[in-house]
Structures are given as structure tokens and as C-alpha cells.
Amino acid sequence: MRTVKVFDTTLRDGEQTPGISFPLSYKIQIAKQLDKLGVDIIEAGFPAATQGEFDAVKEIASLGLDSKVCGLARLVKHDIDRAIQADVDMVHIFISTSKIQIEHTVKKSREEIVEMAVEGVEYIKSHGVECMFSAMDATRTEVEYLKTIYKAVEEAGVDIVNVPDTVGVATPFTMYELIRELREHLKVPIDVHCHNDFGLAVANTYAAVKAGADEVQVTVNGIGERAGNASLAEVVMLITAVEGLKTNIKTEYLVETARLVERLSGIKLPPNTPIVGENAFSHESGIHAHGVLSEAATFEPGLITPEMVGHRRRIVIGKHAGRHQIKKMLEDAGYAVSEDILTKIVEKVKELGDKGKKVTDLDVITLAEVLMGEVRKEERAIILDEATVLTGNRITPTAVINAEVDGKKRVTSAIGVGPVDAALKAVAELVGKSIRITEFRMDAITGGSDALAEVYVTVEDEDGRSFTARGAGADIVMASIDAVINAVNYLMKMRKNR
Incomplete structure (x- = not known):
């Protein structure tokens, strides 16, 4: 050859x-x-x-x-x-x-x-x-x-x-x-x-x-x-x-x-970059996701797989999502929902999407828990006790996190380029460096210096499984910590279920 x-x-x-x-x-x-x-x-x-x-x-x-x-x-x-x-x-x-x-x-x-x-x-x-x-x-x-x-x-x-x-x-x-x-x-x-x-x-x-x-x-x-x-x-x-x-x-x-x-x-790749971009093997459309879940080559080139290039496939939840991908995501997180409840979840996801809202995996799970009448807060792997962040013009941004992880008290610390970066690294240390934050986005919900911030994150483990979540509040550092902990909790739950 x-x-x-x-x-x-x-x-x-x-x-x-x-x-x-x-x-x-x-x-x-x-x-x-x-x-x-x-x-x-x-x-x-x-x-x-x-x-x-x-x-x-x-x-x-x-x-x-x-x-x-x-x-x-x-x-x-x-x-x-x-x-x-x-x-x-x-x-x-x-x-x-x-x-x-x-x-x-x-x-x-x-x-x-x-x-x-x-x-x-x-x-x-x-x-x-x-x-x-x-x-x-x-x-x-x-x-x-x-x-x-x-x-x-x-x-x-x-x-x-x-x-x-x-x-x-x-x-x-x-x-x-x-x-x-x-x-x-x-x-x-x-x-x-x-x-x-x-x-x-x-x-x-x-x-x-x-x-x-x-x-x-x-x-x-x-x-x-x-x-x-x-x-x-x-x-x-x-x-x-x-x-x-x-x-x-x-x-x-x-x-x-x-x-x-x-x-x-320092040059960030656009998500739609061929082969190596974050979205190269990601699917949101219900028709595409359904096909890919049955046979990957239906809506992917077929000549290459994510594994061939060191990537992974993602099924993304959004307003174009269909029943199959939402049901699959819930099953991975340990939720068996009836067809009636699944219909209501799909309708709500599309409604949120039509309003311009970014729908996270956690949003779908929260909808499922509310509609099923079983909120599972006690299943959280990480429970935050305290978060302290130091920053200033002569201080390297440093975060210290006190939390309970699987019933055991843990304290972690990390430095970063800013207070949010330091805090997120400290949270990742709670569960090991195998957890990676692949996406971070923050939007202001209200105006003014006391504006409420909404933070969206995607967290990925060493096996390529990812989970999206959000956090909100006037303190952007705490909103970021909440979002990551929410994502990590459900990612760990998905890992346990598998």
C-alpha cells in the first residue's frame, strides 16, 4: 500500500x-x-x-x-x-x-x-x-x-x-x-x-x-x-x-x-471543528440520535469512528431531541420512566428550547424527578460544606473546598488563573483528576453589579461520559461550584448505575 x-x-x-x-x-x-x-x-x-x-x-x-x-x-x-x-x-x-x-x-x-x-x-x-x-x-x-x-x-x-x-x-x-x-x-x-x-x-x-x-x-x-x-x-x-x-x-x-x-x-478550537472538535461526533436532532443509537453509520461518515481518533460520541439534549435519546439518557442515570411521563418531559424540553433556553442533562433529570414524585437528593455523592476563595492583585487565586464525598470528609485546594478557575479545579480534585470540565459558559440573568449569573458546565470522566448542569446566583464563584458539583454528582451516579 x-x-x-x-x-x-x-x-x-x-x-x-x-x-x-x-x-x-x-x-x-x-x-x-x-x-x-x-x-x-x-x-x-x-x-x-x-x-x-x-x-x-x-x-x-x-x-x-x-x-x-x-x-x-x-x-x-x-x-x-x-x-x-x-x-x-x-x-x-x-x-x-x-x-x-x-x-x-x-x-x-x-x-x-x-x-x-x-x-x-x-x-x-x-x-x-x-x-x-x-x-x-x-x-x-x-x-x-x-x-x-x-x-x-x-x-x-x-x-x-x-x-x-x-x-x-x-x-x-x-x-x-x-x-x-x-x-x-x-x-x-x-x-x-x-x-x-x-x-x-x-x-x-x-x-x-x-x-x-x-x-x-x-x-x-x-x-x-x-x-x-x-x-x-x-x-x-x-x-x-x-x-x-x-x-x-x-x-x-x-x-x-x-x-x-x-x-x-491559547487558540480555542470551534466546537464544529472536523475530526477533533467537541461536536465532531455529537448529535442533538432526534432523527439523527435515534439512528446513531441503533447504528452509528446511519448519521456519521462510517469511515471513521470516535475511537479511531481518540474521541467519543455524545448524545446532546436540546429542543431537537427525540424520545429515544431522552429515554436513553434517563436510563443511563438510573431512571425508568413511563411513556406518559416521557411524553411530558419531551414536551417540556422542546418548550424550553423554543424559549431560547439551553437545556442541560440535569434539567431533564429534575423534570423526571418532579413528574415521578421522587426527588433523590440523598443520593448525592458530593455534599458541599464550605468553599473559600482568595484572590487579589498580589495573591495567586486560591480555592479551598470542604465537602463530604461518599460519606467521608474531604478538603481540597487548588490555584488558578482566576477565582472561578481555582474553584473549579478544587472541585475536580474532590473526585480525582480523571474528571475534566470540557465546557463552561456564564450568562447574566439580570443587570447591575448584583446581577444574577447562570452558569452552564459540561463535565467528562475518563471514559468519555459527559453530563451538563447549571448553577445560578449573585456569586459567580458559588454558582460555578454548584454547577460543577451538580454535574459531577450525576456523572458519578451514572458511573455507578453502569
């Missing part, structure tokens, strides 16, 4: 995202995660840019990863030397080849550019290091000139050539034709690097692979300059699950990797 290699540039092009600058400790975490994921080549940075960048690339190169480590360099001897001194496995050199970039940036003749490229490749290879050559802005470069410069570096001994869609103007059709033509002209492996200015980075990368590209350049979560790069998860699952080709990526770590980069970059 044909294998497509994966070249990840999260630490180089991904870090060029406006507002992102990874410290060394973050870069090492990301590099180790990419190695765990099975990435073939990690572009660790641009060693000549700063001393810190050089140190980071050299440190990553010394980690003994299975992935090869690459450093970027302009076609300048100093840049190339710095990359080689950083002990990388591969040096990635580039120079502009499009008419507009040659005229306004390089300001050399086309013949001189070819000579520079050949000399750069020969210099790198004389040091016993692998070399990748990029014709920058390739998709706006005349095809005949591209063939000329790529053939020249191929004859000079380059290991792989990269075809970058530097400003994201290619379409899948033009990319396919370009790679097909280059593939017929060259023997050396071809790599592609696509930007997302028109939302086509993944599609263009896929088209390039269809046309014969041997390697794809991607970033985790598609981060990168301007609108970003091709997303690693989307490209990998498209060419493996849809196209049936092979990569060395261990796909079960895709969500784990996405969440790490999301946290370290």
Missing part, C-alpha cells in the same frame, strides 16, 4: 500565527507529542531567526525522537550553517520563484536564483544532511520555470522538493494538474504545503496526494500565518479513511494532540 509521509510544521509555520510564541518548554511538549503521534518529520523552527530559536531546535534535535527533526533556512550560508549547527536531520531551504516575489523581494534574475538553489543544495549535502528545497509561491510561478528549478536541484542531489501554495490561491483542480505535471517531470519525492486563505488547504493537499504527492505539510489544528495551514487531523483522516492510503500516524492520539496544542497556543 502506498504510504504518504507527514511533515508537521506546527513549531515553525504554526508559531507564525499572530499572537503565538511558544517558550522552550512548550516546544518540547509539542515535539514529544508529535513524535508519539507518529509524525515522520518535525519542522522544529528557524534556527537563524534568534538565539532562543536556535537553542529550541538544537534541544529538540537532541531528544532522540523517532521523528526526523528539520530546520528552516533561507538560501543564505549563515542560515544554513545555523541549521546544521543545531544538529538537525534535514535543512529546509527556500527562495521565491513567482514573478511578483522575484521583482519585489529577491531582485535577482531567474538564472541566478537557480544557481543559488543548486549551490545551497550542494552545500547542505556536503555536510551529510538531508535537504528539502521549496520554490516559494510555487502556485503563482510559471510551470516551466518550476520544472527548471526543481530539475536543477534534483540533479544537485536534493532529497525532496516542496510545492508551497504560499498565499493560498490554488484550487483542488489547479493543484491536481500542477502536481501531476511535476510528478511526470521529476523522480525526486514531492511534498506540498498549503495555506488556507480560501478555506481550501485540506482540499488542495488531498488533491496533491491524488495527483502523486509523496508527503504532506500540515499543522496541528491548522494554525499558521493568516488563515492558517492544512489541518493535520483532517488531512490524515481524509487520505487514510477516504482514499485508503497509509500514513505512520497513530490516529488514536489525534484528539489528545489537538487539545494539547489548543491549550498551549
Whole structure:
């Protein structure tokens, strides 16, 4: 089976995202995660840019990863030397080849550019290091000139050539034709690097692979300059699950990797992000949920499962929910309701939804308890005794929680970036770090400085089971604590019932 290699540039092009600058400790975490994921080549940075960048690339190169480590360099001897001194496995050199970039940036003749490229490749290879050559802005470069410069570096001994869609103007059709033509002209492996200015980075990368590209350049979560790069998860699952080709990526770590980069970059993934987003395998519509509960492939692609990418399936309660999913959720929480009561619950859920209310799992259970006449407060696993939160301009926000957990007194404490964050971490500590708060939202119910706040949370356990709940009050910290404890109580009850 044909294998497509994966070249990840999260630490180089991904870090060029406006507002992102990874410290060394973050870069090492990301590099180790990419190695765990099975990435073939990690572009660790641009060693000549700063001393810190050089140190980071050299440190990553010394980690003994299975992935090869690459450093970027302009076609300048100093840049190339710095990359080689950083002990990388591969040096990635580039120079502009499009008419507009040659005229306004390089300001050399086309013949001189070819000579520079050949000399750069020969210099790198004389040091016993692998070399990748990029014709920058390739998709706006005349095809005949591209063939000329790529053939020249191929004859000079380059290991792989990269075809970058530097400003994201290619379409899948033009990319396919370009790679097909280059593939017929060259023997050396071809790599592609696509930007997302028109939302086509993944599609263009896929088209390039269809046309014969041997390697794809991607970033985790598609981060990168301007609108970003091709997303690693989307490209990998498209060419493996849809196209049936092979990569060395261990796909079960895709969500784990996405969440790490999301946290370290500070760029939150939209819930509807394909493959790794919170809603990628979530269903609210009654028709969809009913089908998925019977056979997942009815309303999911079928070519991939949540488990394949390290995700989990969620059945969400909302105004579009149907009887089957509400009944299933109640059964998981230990409630056997009659058909008449189920009808009333479904009607109330839809009524709340029509009013614009976010319906939580706890709301459904509360409705069931009221209609069944059996409120089960005594079944709570966690009973809060006291919560103390300290904060101030010279105090690290700290929370201390006193509570009864399964009949035993417990005291936990935690620090956070703010009082709410500290309080929620302290609550999570009550039941172990396996509990994760995946969603937190707060709305003001009334106006003024004494406004009532309504907090919505989603809590998930280590098995991927989740539960949504709410809390309300003038004290946003206590409302947040109440919401999380409500969610955790029922999540633990669901775990016991299972």
C-alpha cells in the first residue's frame, strides 16, 4: 500500500500565527507529542531567526525522537550553517520563484536564483544532511520555470522538493494538474504545503496526494500565518479513511494532540471543528440520535469512528431531541420512566428550547424527578460544606473546598488563573483528576453589579461520559461550584448505575 509521509510544521509555520510564541518548554511538549503521534518529520523552527530559536531546535534535535527533526533556512550560508549547527536531520531551504516575489523581494534574475538553489543544495549535502528545497509561491510561478528549478536541484542531489501554495490561491483542480505535471517531470519525492486563505488547504493537499504527492505539510489544528495551514487531523483522516492510503500516524492520539496544542497556543478550537472538535461526533436532532443509537453509520461518515481518533460520541439534549435519546439518557442515570411521563418531559424540553433556553442533562433529570414524585437528593455523592476563595492583585487565586464525598470528609485546594478557575479545579480534585470540565459558559440573568449569573458546565470522566448542569446566583464563584458539583454528582451516579 502506498504510504504518504507527514511533515508537521506546527513549531515553525504554526508559531507564525499572530499572537503565538511558544517558550522552550512548550516546544518540547509539542515535539514529544508529535513524535508519539507518529509524525515522520518535525519542522522544529528557524534556527537563524534568534538565539532562543536556535537553542529550541538544537534541544529538540537532541531528544532522540523517532521523528526526523528539520530546520528552516533561507538560501543564505549563515542560515544554513545555523541549521546544521543545531544538529538537525534535514535543512529546509527556500527562495521565491513567482514573478511578483522575484521583482519585489529577491531582485535577482531567474538564472541566478537557480544557481543559488543548486549551490545551497550542494552545500547542505556536503555536510551529510538531508535537504528539502521549496520554490516559494510555487502556485503563482510559471510551470516551466518550476520544472527548471526543481530539475536543477534534483540533479544537485536534493532529497525532496516542496510545492508551497504560499498565499493560498490554488484550487483542488489547479493543484491536481500542477502536481501531476511535476510528478511526470521529476523522480525526486514531492511534498506540498498549503495555506488556507480560501478555506481550501485540506482540499488542495488531498488533491496533491491524488495527483502523486509523496508527503504532506500540515499543522496541528491548522494554525499558521493568516488563515492558517492544512489541518493535520483532517488531512490524515481524509487520505487514510477516504482514499485508503497509509500514513505512520497513530490516529488514536489525534484528539489528545489537538487539545494539547489548543491549550498551549491559547487558540480555542470551534466546537464544529472536523475530526477533533467537541461536536465532531455529537448529535442533538432526534432523527439523527435515534439512528446513531441503533447504528452509528446511519448519521456519521462510517469511515471513521470516535475511537479511531481518540474521541467519543455524545448524545446532546436540546429542543431537537427525540424520545429515544431522552429515554436513553434517563436510563443511563438510573431512571425508568413511563411513556406518559416521557411524553411530558419531551414536551417540556422542546418548550424550553423554543424559549431560547439551553437545556442541560440535569434539567431533564429534575423534570423526571418532579413528574415521578421522587426527588433523590440523598443520593448525592458530593455534599458541599464550605468553599473559600482568595484572590487579589498580589495573591495567586486560591480555592479551598470542604465537602463530604461518599460519606467521608474531604478538603481540597487548588490555584488558578482566576477565582472561578481555582474553584473549579478544587472541585475536580474532590473526585480525582480523571474528571475534566470540557465546557463552561456564564450568562447574566439580570443587570447591575448584583446581577444574577447562570452558569452552564459540561463535565467528562475518563471514559468519555459527559453530563451538563447549571448553577445560578449573585456569586459567580458559588454558582460555578454548584454547577460543577451538580454535574459531577450525576456523572458519578451514572458511573455507578453502569
